[in-house]
Amino acid sequence: MQLTGKILPIYMYGSKILTQVSFPVEKNDPELKQLIADMRATLANIPTGVGLAAPQVGVLKRVFLGEDNKVFINPIITTFGKETKMGEEGCLSIPRIYAPVRRSKKVTVTWRDQRWAEHSEEFEGTLLNEGTPDEKETLEAIVIQHELDHLDGILFTEKTGDVYKQRMRADLQKFLKREMPYTVNYPVVFQEGNGD
Ligand SMILES: [Zn+2]
Numbered sequence: 001m002q003l004t005g006k007i008l009p010i011y012m013y014g015s016k017i018l019t020q021v022s023f024p025v026e027k028n029d030p031e032l033k034q035l036i037a038d039m040r041a042t043l044a045n046i047p048t049g050v051g052l053a054a055p056q057v058g059v060l061k062r063v064f065l066g067e068d069n070k071v072f073i074n075p076i077i078t079t080f081g082k083e084t085k086m087g088e089e090g091c092l093s094i095p096r097i098y099a100p101v102r103r104s105k106k107v108t109v110t111w112r113d114q115r116w117a118e119h120s121e122e123f124e125g126t127l128l129n130e131g132t133p134d135e136k137e138t139l140e141a142i143v144i145q146h147e148l149d150h151l152d153g154i155l156f157t158e159k160t161g162d163v164y165k166q167r168m169r170a171d172l173q174k175f176l177k178r179e180m181p182y183t184v185n186y187p188v189v190f191q192e193g194n195g196d
Pocket residue numbers: 090091092093146150
């Protein structure tokens with residue numbers, strides 16, 4: 001039976017959950033199927049979205065959606081390729097802010113799918129060619145590294161260079177004050193009760 005997914009709001013930068021480490025998913029987690037259905041509905045509602053990690057919808061579980069809605073549960077990158085490349089990244093939790101991040105061009109990932117089958121596969125792909133989008137290039141390896149970082153509470157804004165951190169600072173400060181520097185056409189939320 002296909003579950004109907006709900007569109008969930010995306011937690012914005014400044015929400016504590018985005019800096020927390022997610023917990024491994026347990027086999028037979030009764031909430032897992034609904035969570036995946038909800039994440040798919042949420043991502044399908046955002047045409048610009050490429051991947052989505054569970055903490056971005058307020059759930060601290062090690063699940064993310066990669067390209068083509070592929071579900072990665074308890075993913076581990078077992079090998080980071082030595083060859084790296086800079087690519088401009090963005091994030092649904094930090095809308096309309098972009099900065100280059102250096103990532104491996106290839107990664108080998110082990111993960112579980114929805115039926116709890118284990119997979120291990122090498123993925124390739126870089127993001128952009130020196131700031132120019134290349135539609136033909138797959139993003140898969142980058143998406144996986146970006147989304148897996150979310151499961152460890154790491155955002156791309158921490159992985160870019162100092163110049164870019166400086167450039168983003170004013171906008172990021174607005175997020176921290178719960179002010180959206182930009183409007184977006186999907187539901188968003190700032191985590192309540194994050195007083196520290
Ligand atoms: Zn992100």
